Amino acid sequence: MQVKGMRRWGTALTVLGLLGLILVYWMSFFWVSTEATQGIVQRIFYVHVPAAWTSFLAFGLCALTSGMYLWLRDERLDRAALAAAEGGMVFATIMLTTGPLWGKIAWGTYWTWEPRLTLTLLLWFIFLGYFMVRGSTEDPGKGKRFAAVVAIVGALEIPFIHLSVIWFRSLHPQPVVVRPDGPTLPGDMFATLMTSLGAFTVLFLGMFLLRYALEGLKSELDARTRRAIA
Amino acid sequence: MSAYLTQVRAILWKDLVIELRTRERVLVMGGFAVLSAVLFDFSIDRALVAPQDIAAGLIWMTIVFGGLLGVGRTFHLEAEDGALRGLLMSPAPRDAVFIAKVLANFTLLYVVSLLVLGVFILFFDLELGGSPAAIALALALGSLGFVALGTLFAAVSSGTRLGETLLPILVFPLLAPMIVYGAGATARLLANRPLAEVAGHLRMLGAFTVVAVFAGAVLFRFVVED
Amino acid sequence: MEAAPPSTAGRGEGGGSEPGRGEGGGSEPGRGERGVSEPVLEATGLVREYGPVVAVDGVDLALGEGEFLTVFGPNGAGKSSLLGMLAGALRPTRGSVRVRGMPLDSGEDGWRHRVGALSHEGFLYLQLTAEENLRFYGRLYGLTDLDERVGARLERVGLAARAGTRVRELSHGMRQRLALARALLHDPDLVLLDEPYTGLDPSAAGVLREVLAELRDGRRTVVMVTHNLGSGLELATRVAIQVEGRFGWIGDALDIDRSGFERFYHEVVEGRAAGSAGARTGAGGPGEGTAERRGRP
Numbered sequence: 001m002q003v004k005g006m007r008r009w010g011t012a013l014t015v016l017g018l019l020g021l022i023l024v025y026w027m028s029f030f031w032v033s034t035e036a037t038q039g040i041v042q043r044i045f046y047v048h049v050p051a052a053w054t055s056f057l058a059f060g061l062c063a064l065t066s067g068m069y070l071w072l073r074d075e076r077l078d079r080a081a082l083a084a085a086e087g088g089m090v091f092a093t094i095m096l097t098t099g100p101l102w103g104k105i106a107w108g109t110y111w112t113w114e115p116r117l118t119l120t121l122l123l124w125f126i127f128l129g130y131f132m133v134r135g136s137t138e139d140p141g142k143g144k145r146f147a148a149v150v151a152i153v154g155a156l157e158i159p160f161i162h163l164s165v166i167w168f169r170s171l172h173p174q175p176v177v178v179r180p181d182g183p184t185l186p187g188d189m190f191a192t193l194m195t196s197l198g199a200f201t202v203l204f205l206g207m208f209l210l211r212y213a214l215e216g217l218k219s220e221l222d223a224r225t226r227r228a229i230a
Numbered sequence: 231m232s233a234y235l236t237q238v239r240a241i242l243w244k245d246l247v248i249e250l251r252t253r254e255r256v257l258v259m260g261g262f263a264v265l266s267a268v269l270f271d272f273s274i275d276r277a278l279v280a281p282q283d284i285a286a287g288l289i290w291m292t293i294v295f296g297g298l299l300g301v302g303r304t305f306h307l308e309a310e311d312g313a314l315r316g317l318l319m320s321p322a323p324r325d326a327v328f329i330a331k332v333l334a335n336f337t338l339l340y341v342v343s344l345l346v347l348g349v350f351i352l353f354f355d356l357e358l359g360g361s362p363a364a365i366a367l368a369l370a371l372g373s374l375g376f377v378a379l380g381t382l383f384a385a386v387s388s389g390t391r392l393g394e395t396l397l398p399i400l401v402f403p404l405l406a407p408m409i410v411y412g413a414g415a416t417a418r419l420l421a422n423r424p425l426a427e428v429a430g431h432l433r434m435l436g437a438f439t440v441v442a443v444f445a446g447a448v449l450f451r452f453v454v455e456d
Numbered sequence: 457m458e459a460a461p462p463s464t465a466g467r468g469e470g471g472g473s474e475p476g477r478g479e480g481g482g483s484e485p486g487r488g489e490r491g492v493s494e495p496v497l498e499a500t501g502l503v504r505e506y507g508p509v510v511a512v513d514g515v516d517l518a519l520g521e522g523e524f525l526t527v528f529g530p531n532g533a534g535k536s537s538l539l540g541m542l543a544g545a546l547r548p549t550r551g552s553v554r555v556r557g558m559p560l561d562s563g564e565d566g567w568r569h570r571v572g573a574l575s576h577e578g579f580l581y582l583q584l585t586a587e588e589n590l591r592f593y594g595r596l597y598g599l600t601d602l603d604e605r606v607g608a609r610l611e612r613v614g615l616a617a618r619a620g621t622r623v624r625e626l627s628h629g630m631r632q633r634l635a636l637a638r639a640l641l642h643d644p645d646l647v648l649l650d651e652p653y654t655g656l657d658p659s660a661a662g663v664l665r666e667v668l669a670e671l672r673d674g675r676r677t678v679v680m681v682t683h684n685l686g687s688g689l690e691l692a693t694r695v696a697i698q699v700e701g702r703f704g705w706i707g708d709a710l711d712i713d714r715s716g717f718e719r720f721y722h723e724v725v726e727g728r729a730a731g732s733a734g735a736r737t738g739a740g741g742p743g744e745g746t747a748e749r750r751g752r753p
Contacts, residue, residue: 070452118406123403125399126403128399129400132396132399133386133396133400136390136392137390137391139506139507141507142389145452145455146390146453149453150386152449153382153404153446154403157404157407157445160434160441161403161407164407164410167414168410168414222508225508226508233598236598237595237596237598240592240595240596241596244584244592248581251583310581311577311578311579311581311582311623312575312577312578313580313581315545315577315579316638317579317596319543319545319579320568320597321568321596321598322596323565456540456545456546
């Protein structure tokens with residue numbers, strides 16, 4: 001049955017992701033070289049950035065399946081959107097907690113209006129709106145549609161938010177940060193980052209499949225309960 | 231096409247006439263605007279901060295908060311006698327209903343935003359600068375974008391148990407571009423900077439607004455279907 | 457299973473004991489005696505769920521031109537939900553509705569011009585005058601000769617003198633009359649009325665009865681949900697009793713003996729509520745039990 005297959009894949013990917021995560025931690029702590037200006041604390045980077053990337057991937061998936069749900073009305077699409085949103089919110093939270101920690105230790109302030117951080121903060125609130133709207137309707141079908149609309153509008157406006165936040169940041173005095181970003185990233189750092197990115201993505205996909213399967217089981221249970229009562 | 235326009239005009243006329251007769255929203259929003267300016271003024275210690283430096287931001291935030299008040303009630307007047315049902319059962323397409331409501335709300339909010347600008351100019355001792363038309367344009371674009379998102383999510387929130395209290399949570403994250411570019415442009419224009427400096431702002435604001443209106447028009451039908 | 461044309465006493469209730477669905481009788485050839493080839497309203501397998509609650513549990517219906525269907529039923533039977541789906545205001549969870557062959561869910565809106573609905577909500581704007589309300593709806597429906605139409609409709613429901621009064625100043629009875637005028641403004645083929653008699657004083661009820669009687673002009677098709685047994689039976693060509701989301705019974709109004717109907721109604725409602733077993737065995741089932749009382753019309 002479809003759900004069983006999902007669960008198998010989900011479990012497999014989650015295990016794989018966790019193994020990857022262990023590898024990433026090993027690499028971040030023991031293998032990769034220390035960054036010159038910031039020291040050890042810079043290693044948070046290998047968790048912080050992939051978390052952000054994964055949360056945006058999740059949101060994109062959520063918005064896409066939401067759009068298809070409104071078009072096709074297949075409940076499975078809505079379940080996928082929900083599963084993606086949950087995963088996305090988790091990773092956004094990880095990003096938002098590691099960021100200020102890093103900031104405080106590395107250059108003395110918790111919050112610097114760094115564009116990625118700001119964007120993720122707003123994304124987190126879009127996720128919040130998604131869940132609040134889902135859960136606060138009398139008719140659950142309405143809640144699903146409302147949530148889908150929230151996700152879609154969010155996705156459409158994210159590019160603008162992104163640009164505006166970057167532009168805004170350019171006005172602010174920034175601490176001198178040697179951002180180990182882009183093509184100038186030294187080889188071992190690049191490798192660690194990519195591994196982490198892969199691990200996080202795989203982990204997210206595994207959790208997504210498990211959550212999606214769980215939601216499928218839930219609605220099957222609801223349907224059977226209803227049939228039993230009737 | 232002309233049938234569509236007739237429908238939009240009919241709904242727009244209805245909303246504006248009702249607003250004129252009850253004057254609920256305009257009084258609340260206008261009163262809010264003036265009182266906010268007063269309180270903001272009180273909140274500034276002129277020994278530490280020059281009011282002119284932060285006026286633009288406060289103007290835009292006042293417009294946002296006041297706008298929330300007005301937009302949140304968009305669907306109240308339809309809820310009274312189930313009128314929204316009647317409207318939706320008519321041949322008027324959903325996006326026509328949305329556009330009409332957006333235009334009605336925009337008319338209301340734009341007038342209020344000009345009022346806000348005027349009040350702040352008065353209280354904060356501002357100079358209008360060399361391009362008042364550009365400021366008016368920025369306010370227009372910002373109001374329209376805000377109203378588009380607000381109207382869409384007002385329909386959403388009025389369908390939930392939480393009602394209008396949900397509106398800020400849904401709308402605020404999306405307003406970052408409006409505030410950054412709108413207040414940014416206004417600040418520069420009030421500081422008498424050349425128009426060329428804010429052209430980019432206005433373009434981005436315009437694009438943001440276009441997307442908001444378009445998204446709302448397309449998605450509104452999914453929100454109000456039953 | 458549909459009631460067959462009236463012929464002998466006692467027959468025709470067989471359909472009533474059927475707990476199954478589909479008692480509206482689709483577009484069967486039996487409709488022929490009405491002289492209708494294409495039904496004005498056709499509903500197939502209508503189901504409406506609100507989350508776990510099933511309000512309408514499988515209704516089929518076909519009505520031709522000139523038919524007047526009255527639907528009785530206890531509160532919570534799903535009558536409003538059914539009517540909502542027929543009006544296109546509610547999206548069916550399953551099933552479909554066609555008005556003059558046009559499906560309601562196709563995205564084409566042409567059928568909206570053919571349908572008029574009256575609910576206990578009046579769909580009126582309290583801050584506008586009676587006339588302004590009608591003109592507004594007229595413009596939404598793309599009507600051209602608004603002045604005459606609005607004037608005529610207000611006359612017909614006895615509100616001509618109140619044309620310039622704001623709705624919030626009108627009594628409930630007047631608002632209902634205005635709502636009726638609004639529902640009929642665009643001359644719909646299909647008129648759907650949800651408990652129109654609720655809260656009406658006798659004079660308003662009288663106006664309503666007159667206007668409804670006018671609707672039986674052979675051209676229009678009407679579905680009315682009401683608790684008012686008298687008017688409901690008087691105007692109907694067909695009668696249905698809805699219980700727990702389905703038609704417990706549906707048949708020609710001609711078959712019905714008015715004096716016995718109330719008891720029959722209770723039997724249907726209780727028969728169904730008690731479960732299908734009771735109805736099928738015939739003990740207390742609506743069919744047999746009332747056979748004797750079903751005199752000739």
